[in-house]
Amino acid sequence: xxxxxxxxxxxxxxxxxxxxxxxxxxxxxxxxxxxxxxxxxxxxxxxxxxxxxxxxxxxxxxxxxxxxxxxxxxxxxxxxxxxxxxxxxxxxxxxxxxxxxxxxxxxxxxxxxxxxxxxxxxxxxxxxxxxxxxxxxxxxxxxxxx
Amino acid sequence: xxxxxxxxxxxxxxxxxxxxxxxxxxxxxxxxxxxxxxxxxxxxxxxxxxxxxxxxxxxxxxxxxxxxxxxxxxxxxxxxxxxxxxxxxxxxxxxxxxxxxxxxxxxxxxxxxxxxxxxxxxxxxxxxxxxxxxxxxxxxxxxxxx
DNA sequence: CCTATGCCTTGATGTACATCAAGAAATGAC
DNA sequence: GTCATTTCTTGATGTACATCAAGGCATAGG
Numbered sequence: 157x158x159x160x161x162x163x164x165x166x167x168x169x170x171x172x173x174x175x176x177x178x179x180x181x182x183x184x185x186x187x188x189x190x191x192x193x194x195x196x197x198x199x200x201x202x203x204x205x206x207x208x209x210x211x212x213x214x215x216x217x218x219x220x221x222x223x224x225x226x227x228x229x230x231x232x233x234x235x236x237x238x239x240x241x242x243x244x245x246x247x248x249x250x251x252x253x254x255x256x257x258x259x260x261x262x263x264x265x266x267x268x269x270x271x272x273x274x275x276x277x278x279x280x281x282x283x284x285x286x287x288x289x290x291x292x293x294x295x296x297x298x299x300x301x302x
Numbered sequence: 303x304x305x306x307x308x309x310x311x312x313x314x315x316x317x318x319x320x321x322x323x324x325x326x327x328x329x330x331x332x333x334x335x336x337x338x339x340x341x342x343x344x345x346x347x348x349x350x351x352x353x354x355x356x357x358x359x360x361x362x363x364x365x366x367x368x369x370x371x372x373x374x375x376x377x378x379x380x381x382x383x384x385x386x387x388x389x390x391x392x393x394x395x396x397x398x399x400x401x402x403x404x405x406x407x408x409x410x411x412x413x414x415x416x417x418x419x420x421x422x423x424x425x426x427x428x429x430x431x432x433x434x435x436x437x438x439x440x441x442x443x444x445x446x447x448x
Numbered sequence: 449c450c451t452a453t454g455c456c457t458t459g460a461t462g463t464a465c466a467t468c469a470a471g472a473a474a475t476g477a478c
Numbered sequence: 479g480t481c482a483t484t485t486c487t488t489g490a491t492g493t494a495c496a497t498c499a500a501g502g503c504a505t506a507g508g
Contacts, residue, residue: 466491
């Protein structure tokens, strides 16, 4: 139905049935991102033109109302901000489920390089869901490898 | 600025500065939910009339554009669905950062009781970010205590 | 019937991270 | 400057969860 890397910018409104969207990590393990029961809107919260990171398929036989993201944009002002927001939440959840503390930190540094110098590291640790001690060791590790 | 339990249904658009929204768990530890640098919209994604679960305050001196959620609703159709969605993502992230596998499972059962019987437990485990084995042990634990 | 295949469980062991404790380094108050 | 406070680091130990391996129990197909 939808596979990682597709640029299928669809939005699925579930009329009946049950969808799931999920990632598959490098070890081949699935991480379900969301179940989509009746009346849920299932989509990859990435920008319409970018490749998807999620797989979407049906767990039960389902009836769907399919729209394109572009259509939705017309109906909803400032949808770009919403996409950004939802997208970052999504990334966050996926990171929390499937990445190590080190990976989450590296991702954070890449994504929000301007935040790092502006907050105490313990706040970054908190954002990443780890302790300041763990973050300290992660950074120690990373600086050695350079 | 905003404290947990307030029904301060405000939306903060950050013009300059830096906000953070965060939870404090039962051990008194803070879990930052989001940083709000320039041009970000910071709010608790709960319904306008419900008490907030997040604290919001400023890390740097900040200039904010404050609106009420009600105002935003008028400008954006189907905002209710959006609130539900954002709210569930937020809960999810908070759970992932601060709760044990057991707590996450209990929360899931309460929140989506209708999902459980409809999917294999291994999918629930995946949704919770744990292995099927771990979920099995958690359920084992819980059934003993009844 | 027998044999797959997928799901769930249980046990043994490993590991990433937390917790606790202490000290170093930076920051600010006076 | 001194002292206090906060931040960051380092080490020792604990624990929640993962991983690996095996077996039981279904349901489906021959």
